[in-house]
């Protein structure tokens with residue numbers, strides 16, 4: 363069970379955004395495919411709470427719908443294609459992201 367007396371191993375994960383090590387229970391799962399229901403054959407990435415909150419400046423509510431839309435449109439494509447398309451779509455709809463990595 364979760365939260366039993368001894369949090370054995372208190373797993374730590376690394377935030378994909380800032381590289382910080384945080385406790386698993388303090389982190390948020392982040393699935394770049396926006397599909398948190400399909401868990402098989404997947405490794406979720408994790409964000410610390412701070413970075414997760416930063417992400418929320420973006421249209422999180424519609425994010426999953428958006429991802430599904432792209433997937434429908436492109437079918438199976440490389441992650442690069444997917445991300446490029448995603449960025450473009452988000453920018454078209456919501457304007458440029460404030461902090462771009464590239």
Ligand SMILES: [Zn+2]
Pocket residue numbers: 377378379380381382409410411412413414
């Ligand atoms: Zn972080």
